[in-house]
Amino acid sequence: MVCQQDQPIVRMVQQHMAGRPVSFHVPGHKNGTVFPASLKEWKNIFPYDLTEITGLDDLHQPEEGIAEAEHLAAEVFGAERTWFLINGSTTGNLAMVMAAFSPGDQVLVQRDAHKSVMNALKLAGVRAVFARPEIDEYTQLSIGISREILADAWARYPSLKGAVITSPSYEGWSSDISSLAEFVHERDGVLLVDEAHGAHFAASPLLPKGALAQGADVVVQSAHKMLPALTMSAYLHVSGSRVSRERLSYYLGMLQSSSPSYLLLASLDAARHYVHTMQHEGWSAxxxxxxxxxxxxxxxxxxxxxxxxxxxxxxxxxxxxxxxxxxxxxxxxxxxxxxxxxxxxxxxxxxxxxxxxxxxxxxxxxxxxxxxxLEPRNGNRVPSFSMFELFPRLSEGAREEEPGGEEWILLESAEGRTAAAPLVPYPPGVPLWLEGECMDAGRISYARDLLQNGGRLQGGRKEDNRFFVKVKHREKG
Ligand SMILES: Cc1ncc(COP(=O)(O)O)c(C=O)c1O
The missing domain is CATH 3.90.1150.150 (Aspartate Aminotransferase, domain 1)
Incomplete structure (x- = not known):
């Protein structure tokens, strides 16, 4: 029986290394004995970059150290089952949406979701109904989805099968998940939460209450964002039986690499131990x-x-x-x-x-x-501009279309055209337009302001200070 003091993956790796193993297996750096000279300062890390060999368990069929470590993580984060992810919350979001819904299902989605959620909808073949979040009057930032928004959405689309929301926001502002979970569950739906920025919430009662503790069905957390874990490491947690664990395992098996690095797995194990320690020793603000x-x-x-x-x-x-x-x-x-x-x-x-x-x-x-x-600038206040208010209150996602012709045109001349690819300010990674959405004047002006002020937009093309976007050919007739 393992206990929270243990770190089963870290232990497995250390035991393996203690035997001075000879590597005739992948990866090609052979436990750090062969590596590019330019990386010589990283020499100490290479030996731990192992992958699945005898004695190190199997991420896709965990029975030993990985199973134990995932079990300990479930306990600490308050889940019934936890999976370790080695391609960030991105994979978690893809797997949770694909596992929870079937093609053609209608699903409510917070419009200011990360692009990985949008990609998940596409891969799962669900029909999204997008909801604009509540917006803070003072900062014009998103304050997430409210119960009123859910009530509006369910009144208009009673066949919704559930909701996918993001909480906390990038800025760390959380929604009232317990009220949302209650609402969705009363209608036999499922509540999926992208909690990429909240993996640390379980560490202390001085931090906001996490989504699992408030009744969400599946929760995805980037361990690497706010816990001391390596980049790309993340958790997927499930609670209750509304979402099939078999389906979650199935999609994670499909989406995750078959050669996970033990650097990432060990860092997930150690991050869980870190949270556990803080739960017991306390944290002061x-x-x-x-x-x-x-x-x-x-x-x-x-x-x-x-x-x-x-x-x-x-x-x-x-x-x-x-x-x-x-x-x-x-x-x-x-x-x-x-x-x-x-x-x-x-x-x-x-x-x-x-x-x-x-x-x-x-x-x-x-x-x-x-x-x-910073020289004083005559008190000129830069208007704070927000993209959230540019989204419709409730809108149906574009339907999958036959592939048609596409062309690149100047951003300024795109008004009224249909986006052929998402255009995504990064960070925070919330698509300004999704493929199939109409390019309206408000968002064009937002994109122009953003670029002029030094913001970055993924999905367009910059040439000689001009910015091009990909749009669908106009329909003939
Ligand atoms: C809200 C949100 N969800 C998901 C992701 C994707 O997380 P990851 O980088 O761990 O794949 C991000 C990344 O910034 C994010 O901000």
């Missing part, structure tokens, strides 16, 4: 609060907060930029001081802080230098 106050003194204004009824994540700092500046400009200025932000918006930069009981060190002197270097 006092030093963090003190740092925030010092930061506010340096920048001369309060950090941005969500509206009162929304639970904020204390590890996400929304730092407002001085009047007349955009978040992208300040992001660049901070990078001159080697301070890298998670993302920038029109009037703020977002920082994600570490989940640690150690001292958190915000480089206040460097921030002060940046703020002092």
């Amino acid at each position: 006092e030093q963090l609060s003190a740092q925030k106050q010092q930061l506010e003194a340096v920048i001369g204004s309060r950090l941005i907060q969500p509206p009162e009824h929304v639970a904020p994540d204390p590890l996400k700092l929304m730092v407002p930029v001085p009047e007349g500046y955009t978040g992208w400009e300040v992001q660049e200025a901070l990078e001159q001081e080697h301070i890298y932000s998670e993302l920038a918006g029109s009037s703020y930069v977002l920082w994600t802080l570490p989940l640690t009981s150690e001292h958190i060190n915000i480089p206040l002197k460097a921030v002060e230098r940046v703020w002092e270097g």
